[in-house]
Amino acid sequence: MRKRMSQILTLRRPDDWHLHLRDGAMLRAVLPETTRHFARAIVMPNLVPPVVTAQDAAAYRARIMAAMPEGAEFTPLMTLYLTENTDPEDVAAAHASGLVTAVKLYPAGATTNSASGVRDFDKVRAVLEKMAEIGLPLCVHGEVTDPSVDIFDREAVFIDRVLDPVRRATPGLRVVMEHITTANGVDYVRAHDRDLGATITTHHLVINRNHILVGGIKPHYYCLPVAKREEHRLALRAAATSGDARFFLGTDSAPHIDPLKESACGCAGCFTATNTMSILAHVFEEEGALAQLEAFTSLNGPAFYGLPANETTLTLTKGDPVTYPQKIDTADGPVTVFDPGFPLDWHAT
Numbered sequence: 001m002r003k004r005m006s007q008i009l010t011l012r013r014p015d016d017w018h019l020h021l022r023d024g025a026m027l028r029a030v031l032p033e034t035t036r037h038f039a040r041a042i043v044m045p046n047l048v049p050p051v052v053t054a055q056d057a058a059a060y061r062a063r064i065m066a067a068m069p070e071g072a073e074f075t076p077l078m079t080l081y082l083t084e085n086t087d088p089e090d091v092a093a094a095h096a097s098g099l100v101t102a103v104k105l106y107p108a109g110a111t112t113n114s115a116s117g118v119r120d121f122d123k124v125r126a127v128l129e130k131m132a133e134i135g136l137p138l139c140v141h142g143e144v145t146d147p148s149v150d151i152f153d154r155e156a157v158f159i160d161r162v163l164d165p166v167r168r169a170t171p172g173l174r175v176v177m178e179h180i181t182t183a184n185g186v187d188y189v190r191a192h193d194r195d196l197g198a199t200i201t202t203h204h205l206v207i208n209r210n211h212i213l214v215g216g217i218k219p220h221y222y223c224l225p226v227a228k229r230e231e232h233r234l235a236l237r238a239a240a241t242s243g244d245a246r247f248f249l250g251t252d253s254a255p256h257i258d259p260l261k262e263s264a265c266g267c268a269g270c271f272t273a274t275n276t277m278s279i280l281a282h283v284f285e286e287e288g289a290l291a292q293l294e295a296f297t298s299l300n301g302p303a304f305y306g307l308p309a310n311e312t313t314l315t316l317t318k319g320d321p322v323t324y325p326q327k328i329d330t331a332d333g334p335v336t337v338f339d340p341g342f343p344l345d346w347h348a349t
């Protein structure tokens with residue numbers, strides 16, 4: 001048997017433009033899973049209570065730094081959780097001091113810990129205008145919460161009913177459509193050259209809605225926005241692997257302990273920090289697009305945020321099957337690592 005030539009790929013070190021690190025014991029357990037491969041991450045502010053003010057963000061950042069594994073070189077990029085009471089001047093000061101990199105918009109009730117989010121968009125108008133003026137990006141969880149809208153349509157309806165009107169009303173506002181899950185999201189981004197980008201998760205490149213529901217309900221594949229039909233997964237793959245600078249990686253790695261996922265009312269979120277880079281290498285190879293992987297994970301995101309790409313690198317080597325833990329232990333209970341459903345053979349070091 002001929003020995004397969006090992007393939008090696010060296011990338012600028014990747015960043016994660018949408019990550020949940022949580023707090024306390026969970027933070028300490030999951031942070032090393034990200035710092036192992038990533039240099040920076042946009043850290044989501046949906047703690048309980050949420051990270052609303054500059055002061056909250058500074059305190060959260062300090063807790064993340066205190067939990068940093070030894071030797072890790074990792075920069076958390078902090079965000080503020082937009083509420084109807086957010087003070088535009090507090091946001092501007094947090095941006096000017098370099099403390100925050102983005103503001104996060106959750107429509108109230110759309111997802112995990114979003115109860116303090118926005119109901120009436122007129123109430124955040126002054127903040128959005130200030131953000132447009134100072135060039136501070138708005139990261140958006142793009143789903144309507146109208147109970148009459150089918151859950152599989154909530155992203156597409158959000159684009160028409162909320163996102164497009166808000167963008168038209170606020171010229172210059174820079175927006176990241178977070179974790180897009182539909183061809184509608186891909187098309188909307190492609191149709192707008194300026195001030196618009198989108199993150200795509202690892203898991204939405206791998207699963208469609210069948211993975212959640214066929215053969216028994218799979219709580220570890222349930223996240224929000226929920227995975228859609230296969231045609232949408234294929235549109236996301238095409239966008240991610242295209243090299244188009246408007247699309248970049250945001251894993252949305254969102255840990256919940258198993259008892260909260262494997263429940264009669266399970267939490268939304270897939271935990272992908274551990275094996276994301278191996279999965280992405282597999283997906284990009286399948287698409288014949290390994291040459292575009294660096295753009296997606298390491299170049300497009302920094303360019304959108306006006307930050308330099310990382311000088312350090314990550315090496316991906318194809319070889320024997322990659323082993324990784326099925327669960328990460330935390331003092332609060334185990335967190336199941338996302339199972340892509342196929343063996344991984346790209347090692348990240």
Ligand SMILES: NC(=O)N[C@@H](CC(=O)O)C(=O)O
Nearest residue numbers: 020111112223224254268269
């Ligand atoms: N994606 C998810 O399903 N869950 C996220 C929230 C979010 O990003 O919407 C979480 O915080 O658990």
Ligand SMILES: [Zn+2]
Nearest residue numbers: 111141224225
């Ligand atoms: Zn979200």
Ligand SMILES: [Zn+2]
Nearest residue numbers: 020044252254
């Ligand atoms: Zn998220």
